[in-house]
Amino acid sequence: MDLQREIFACLALKHTPGLGPKVWRELFAAYPSAFDAVRDAPAWHDRGLSARKLARACAREDWRGKAEAEYKEARRLSMDAVTWFDPRFPDSLRQIPDPPALFYVRGDTSLLGNPGVAVVGARECTRLGLETAGRISAQLSKIGITVISGLALGIDRQAHLGGLKGIGSSIAVLGCGLDVDYPPGNGDVRRALYDKGLVVTEYGPGVRPRGGNFPVRNRLISGLSLGVLVAEAAHNSGSLITARLAGEQGKDVFAVPGPIGQPTFTGCHRLIKQGAALVESASDIVEILRYDFARELAHVPDPAPSEEEIGVDVDRAVVKKKRALAVPEEGGGRPRRRVSLVDREALDLNGDEKRVLDLLDGADKMHIDALGRELGWDSPTVSRVLLLLEMRGAVRQLPGMWYLAREDEPADGGSFED
Numbered sequence: 001m002d003l004q005r006e007i008f009a010c011l012a013l014k015h016t017p018g019l020g021p022k023v024w025r026e027l028f029a030a031y032p033s034a035f036d037a038v039r040d041a042p043a044w045h046d047r048g049l050s051a052r053k054l055a056r057a058c059a060r061e062d063w064r065g066k067a068e069a070e071y072k073e074a075r076r077l078s079m080d081a082v083t084w085f086d087p088r089f090p091d092s093l094r095q096i097p098d099p100p101a102l103f104y105v106r107g108d109t110s111l112l113g114n115p116g117v118a119v120v121g122a123r124e125c126t127r128l129g130l131e132t133a134g135r136i137s138a139q140l141s142k143i144g145i146t147v148i149s150g151l152a153l154g155i156d157r158q159a160h161l162g163g164l165k166g167i168g169s170s171i172a173v174l175g176c177g178l179d180v181d182y183p184p185g186n187g188d189v190r191r192a193l194y195d196k197g198l199v200v201t202e203y204g205p206g207v208r209p210r211g212g213n214f215p216v217r218n219r220l221i222s223g224l225s226l227g228v229l230v231a232e233a234a235h236n237s238g239s240l241i242t243a244r245l246a247g248e249q250g251k252d253v254f255a256v257p258g259p260i261g262q263p264t265f266t267g268c269h270r271l272i273k274q275g276a277a278l279v280e281s282a283s284d285i286v287e288i289l290r291y292d293f294a295r296e297l298a299h300v301p302d303p304a305p306s307e308e309e310i311g312v313d314v315d316r317a318v319v320k321k322k323r324a325l326a327v328p329e330e331g332g333g334r335p336r337r338r339v340s341l342v343d344r345e346a347l348d349l350n351g352d353e354k355r356v357l358d359l360l361d362g363a364d365k366m367h368i369d370a371l372g373r374e375l376g377w378d379s380p381t382v383s384r385v386l387l388l389l390e391m392r393g394a395v396r397q398l399p400g401m402w403y404l405a406r407e408d409e410p411a412d413g414g415s416f417e418d
Contacts (some may be wrong), residue, residue, distance in 0.1 A: 001033055001034070001035075001085065003083075003086075004338070005035050006011075006034055006035055006083045006085060006086075007071065007074075007081045007083055007102060008018060008032060008067065008071050009033070009034035009035040009037070009038045009072055010034045010057065010081075010083045010084065010101040010102040011067040011071050011101075011102070012034075012038050012061075012063045012064075012067045012189070013027070013034060013037070013038065013063075013101050013236070014067070014101050014102070015063035015066040015067045015070070015212045016026070016054065016057050016058045016062060016063045017057050017063075018053065018054050018057060019050070019054050019057070019058065019098065020098070021097075021098035021099055021101070021135070022047070022097065022098060023050050023054065024084070024099070024101045025094075025097075025099060026049050026050070027044070027049055027050075028084050028101075028358065030047065031083055032051055032085075034083060034084060034085065034101065037058055038058060041055050041058035041059040042055060042056075042059045042299075043055075044058070045415075060120070062155065070204040070205065071230065073111075073204070073206065074104065074204065074205055074206040077178075077179055077205055079104045079178055079179075079205065080104065080105050080106065080107075080109075081102050081103070081104050081105070082102060082103055082104075082105055082109065082112075083101070083102040084099075084101055084102065084141070088109045088112055088113075089112075090112045090113060090224060092223055092224055092225075093220065093223050093224065094195070094366065095223075095249075096219060096222075096223040096249055097248075097249075098219060099223070100202040100220070103198050103200055103201060103202040103220075104177075104178045104200070104201050104203075104204075104205075105198060105199065106178060106194050106198070106199050107193055107194050107195075107196075107197050107198035107199055108169065108196070108197065108198050109198060110266070111146050111171055111197065112171075112196045112198070112224070112366075114144070114145070114146040114168065115144075115145050115146065115226055115293065115296045115297055115300060116145065116146040116148045116168075116171065116224050116225045116226060116253075117140055117145055117146075117147060117148065117220045117225055117226060117227055117228070117229060117289075118147075118148045118149060118158070118222060118224070118225040118227070118228040118229065118242065118246070119133055119136065119137050119140075119147055119148070119149050119155070119156075119159035119162075119163075119231055120149055120150060120155060120156060120221065120228065120229070120230055120231070120233075120239040120242050120243075121133060121154065121155025121156070121159075121230060121231040121232040121233055121237070121239050122154055122155055122232050122233050122234060122237050122239065122264050123152050123153045123154040123155075123357060124154060124261065124264065125154045125155055125232045125264055126232065126258070126264060126265075127230075128255070128258060128259070128393070129154075129155055129231050129232030129258070129265075130154070130155065130158045132231050132232070132256050132280075132284070133155045133158040133159050133231035134158040134159070134161060134162040135162065135163065135230070135281075136162070136229065136256075136279075136281060137158065137159045137160075137161075137162025137163045137170075138162035138163070138165045138166060138285075139162075139167055139281065139282030139283075139303045139304075140162075140163070140166070140168060140282045140285070140303070141162065141163040141164070141166025141168035141169060141170065142165070142166040142167070142168070142169065142201045142297070142303065142304075143166070143168070143282070143286070143300050143301050143302070143303050144166075144167050144168045144300050144301075144338040145168045145171075145282075145286075145300060146163065146168045146169055146171055146172075146358070147159050147160065147162060147163030147168065147219065148170070148171045148172075148173065148221055148225050149172060149173075149222050149389055150170075150172065150173055150174075150175070150214070150217065150218070150235055150358055151173075151174060151183070151186055151189065151193075151199070152189065152220055153183055153185055153186060153325050154283075155231045155239075156172075158231075159190055159231070160172060160189050160192075160197070161189065162191065163197065163418055164189075164192050164193070164196055164197055166213055169196055169197045169198070170193060170198075171193075171197060171198045171199075171200060171224065172189075172190070172193050172197070172198070172199045173200050173201065173215070173217055173220045173221045173224070174199065174200070174201035174203065174209075175201075175209050175210075175213035175214040175217040176201065176203055176207055176208055176209035176213065177201065177203050177204055177205045177206050177207040177208075178199065178201050178203075178204065178205065179205045179206065179319075180207065180208060180209065182208075182209045193224070200220065200224075201217075202220065215241050217244045218238070218241050218242040219246055219249075221242055222242050222243075222245045222246035222249055222257065223249060224244075225246070225251060226251065226252070226253060226271075226293050226296060227246065227251050227252035227253065227254060227285065227288070227289055228242055228243055228246040228252075228253050228254065229254040229255070229256070229279065229285060230242075230243050230253070230255045230256070230267065230268055230271060230276070231256050231264055231268075232256065232258060232264050232268060233262055233264070233266075233267030233268055233271075234259035234264050234265075234266070234267050235266045235267050235270060236267075237267045239267065240267050240270075240271070243255075243271055243276070247359075250279065252288055252289060252292065253271060253275075253276040253277070254277045254278075254279045254284070254285055254288070255268040255269075255271040255272050255276040255277070255278060255279070256268055256277060256278075256279060256280070257269065257272065257278055258278075259393025259394070262393065272336060281302040281303065283302060283303045286300065286302060286303060287302075323401055341366055349394075352381075352385050353388065353389055353394070355375060355391060356371065356375070356382075356385050356386065356395070357376070357389070357394060357395070357405055359371060359374055360373050360395060360403060360404060360405040361405050363404075364404065365398060365402045365403060365404040366402065366403055366404075367401060367402050367403075368382055368383070368386065368401045368402075368403065369401075371386075371403070386403060
C-alpha cells in the first residue's frame, strides 16, 4: 500500500464537506483502503454507505483545495501520519463511535499498542491533586501502563511527568496542530514526550487551539485508554467530558476524593456519586481493570505499595492560592510560609475546630493527648473534632495518634520564604 497515497485519500475524506467519522467507519469497513474508498465515491449511495449528496461531493473533489494544502504542509514539516489501515493504528480507536481517519504523531508509536490509563484534571488545582496525579501516574508507568493525558497545565502536566518516570511512559493528545506550541508553559514536557513518549493529534499543521477542539480531542484520550482517572475537577471542568465519553465508550471511570468544601473536587465527588470508582492508588485502578481487561493486563504486575513517586513540579503547575501562615524558623531566622492544603475559609470552621488548628499550626505535630491537655477537653471531644477536620482535609493523622495541620512542602525540600 502506498503510504503517501493513503494519507492523501484520508485527507480527502476528512475535508469532504458534511462527511464525518461515522461515515468513515462504514467506508473503511467496506473497502480495503482509503484510496479505494475515495476512488469508488460515485457508488457509495447505491451501496448504502452514505447519502447521495455526500457521495457526489467527494466524487466532485470538493475536498481538493483543503486536502492538498494540509498534505503539502505536513510533508514540508516532515510530519508522520498514522492512517486507518496503518498497522500502527490502535484497535481501541477503531472501536469508538467517531474515530479519526488519520492522526499525526511524533515520538514512540509503539506506545499506541500499550495498555493505557488516562489521567486528567483541572488546570487550576491544589497541591493534593498534583501530588496524587503525579504519584498514581508514576506507579502506573512503573508497571508498564502508559499514562495518557492532554498536555494542559496543572493535573495533565503532572500526569505526563509521572508517566515519563517509568517504562509505560506517556502519550499526550493535543487539541491543536503538532507544530503549534501550546500551552507555552509545557514546552519542556513536550520535548520529553518527543524523546521518551508520544504526542498525538488529529488536527492538521497550523490549527490553533480553539475551545471547541478540546471536547473533540477528549474522545481520543478516553478512546486510547482502558479507563479514565479524574484526579481533580470542579463541577464544570472539561475533564468531566472525558469521563462521560469514557462511560459512553464502555470504559471504567475513576475519581480521587478530595476535602469536603474544596471547590476543585466537586466534580470528582459528583462522579463518585454517579458510580465512578473511588481510588487512592494505582493498585485500586489495576484491581478494577483486571476484571474487564485481563488479556490486556496479563503481563502487567500489581503495583508495589509505594508512596514515593511524587515529584510535583510546583514551578510550572497552576496551584490555587491558599491561606498562608507565618511560622518562625528555629534559631530566630526569617519566618517560613506554611500553606494550608485546603481553603479554610471555604470550610466554615466552628470555634472548636479553629482552636485545634491554631494549636497544630504552632507545632510541627502534636499528640492527641497533648491536644486534650492544652484545650482542657476529654478524649471523646478531641477525637470527634479531629475526625471532622481529617474528613475535610484540614488535618492529617500520623502513626501513633500524632496529628499535624495539612500543609504544602516545597518541591525541592527547602522552605517557602516570604
